[in-house]
Amino acid sequence: MKPAITINNIVKFYGAKSNKTEALSGISFNVNEGELFGIIGPDGAGKTSLFRILTTLLLADEGEATVDGYDVVKYYKEIRKRAGYMPGRFSLYQDLTVEENLEFFATIFNTTIEKNYHLIKDIYIQIEPFKKRKAGKLSGGMKQKLALCCALIHKPSVLFLDEPTTGVDAVSRKEFWEMLKKLKQQNITILVSTPYMDEAGMCDRVALLQSGKILSIDTPDGIIEQFQKDLFAVRSSKMLPLLNDLKICSEVEDAYFFGAYHHVVMKHKNEEQQLKNYLSKYAGDGLEINAIRPNIEDCFMALMKNTE
Numbered sequence: 001m002k003p004a005i006t007i008n009n010i011v012k013f014y015g016a017k018s019n020k021t022e023a024l025s026g027i028s029f030n031v032n033e034g035e036l037f038g039i040i041g042p043d044g045a046g047k048t049s050l051f052r053i054l055t056t057l058l059l060a061d062e063g064e065a066t067v068d069g070y071d072v073v074k075y076y077k078e079i080r081k082r083a084g085y086m087p088g089r090f091s092l093y094q095d096l097t098v099e100e101n102l103e104f105f106a107t108i109f110n111t112t113i114e115k116n117y118h119l120i121k122d123i124y125i126q127i128e129p130f131k132k133r134k135a136g137k138l139s140g141g142m143k144q145k146l147a148l149c150c151a152l153i154h155k156p157s158v159l160f161l162d163e164p165t166t167g168v169d170a171v172s173r174k175e176f177w178e179m180l181k182k183l184k185q186q187n188i189t190i191l192v193s194t195p196y197m198d199e200a201g202m203c204d205r206v207a208l209l210q211s212g213k214i215l216s217i218d219t220p221d222g223i224i225e226q227f228q229k230d231l232f233a234v235r236s237s238k239m240l241p242l243l244n245d246l247k248i249c250s251e252v253e254d255a256y257f258f259g260a261y262h263h264v265v266m267k268h269k270n271e272e273q274q275l276k277n278y279l280s281k282y283a284g285d286g287l288e289i290n291a292i293r294p295n296i297e298d299c300f301m302a303l304m305k306n307t308e
C-alpha cells in the first residue's frame, strides 16, 4: 500500500540551548493511503508539534516528512492544497456566522461550497439550521462539526485533525468518530490525535506517544495483544487503603485507579490465589477480584512504566 504520510526521524526542540525542550525525539512512521490513523498521547506528548510540521506550519530540527508524496519543506505549497487541517483550538472565526466561516475557507482555497458540497453534506446538514449563528455562539459539538466542514471544503486528500474531540461531550465524540469512518470510505487519509484512550479502538492503527517518543504502533488489537501480563479489576468499600496495600505487594507490578475499580498488573502469571490471600483482610469490605482483558489505557500505562 502507498503511504500518504511518511515521517522519518523527526526531531523538534523549543527554546534556547540552556533551556531546551525536546518536543519530538526522532519520530518515524508511515500512514497508508485511506487509513484512519490515531496518535494517542497525553498533554505535552508532542502531538501538536508533529501536526504543525506535517501541515508545513513549523520546521523540524532534524528528519524528513512527506505528505501525499511531497516533502513538507520543499513542496509546502503543494501540501497546503492537499491537506485539510483542523487545529485543536482557534480554527474558526468566532465573529463570522456558520455560513460565512465555510465560505471564507472555500474562498481562500479558490473553490466554492457548491463544488465540494457532497463531501461535507452529511455533516453540514446537522448544523445548517444554525447557519446564521455566529461560530462563537455554537455549542462545542457544533463548533467541531463546522471546523471539520471548513477543513474539508477544499477536498483534501489528507486530513489532519488535532484533538478534535477534546472538550466535547460523549455523544458528540461518538458521532464525530462515525463521521470520520464515513470520510474514510471516500478514501481520505486521516491522521487524528486524541488524549482519550477509549478512542483508539475507532482507528485502523494507532501510535502511542509520550514525551516526544513513540511507545508503540499497531492496530488497537495488536497493541492489546502485546500486553502479556495477568490483569485484575479489584475493588472494595475501602478503595484508598486497598490501593496502598496493592502498591506495596511484592507480587504486584502496578496498581492504579480505573473508574470504580483498581487495575492490578501482576508480575507473574497464575497468581490470582496469592492476590486473594494477600487481600483477604478486605473480605468483609465487599472485596471483588475479577480477571480482565486489558484495554488500550492499560497497555499505555504498562509501556510508560517500562520507559520510566
Ligand SMILES: Nc1ncnc2c1ncn2[C@@H]1O[C@H](COP(=O)(O)OP(=O)(O)OP(=O)(O)O)[C@@H](O)[C@H]1O
Pocket: 014, 015, 021, 022, 023, 041, 042, 043, 044, 045, 046, 047, 048, 049, 050
Ligand atoms: N512554542 C513553544 N515553546 C516552548 N515549548 C513548547 C512550544 N510548543 C510546545 N512546547 C512544548 O513542547 C512539548 C510538546 O508540546 P505539544 O503542544 O506538541 O504537545 P501536545 O501533545 O499537542 O500537547 P497539548 O495538547 O498540551 O498541546 C511540551 O512540553 C510543550 O510544553
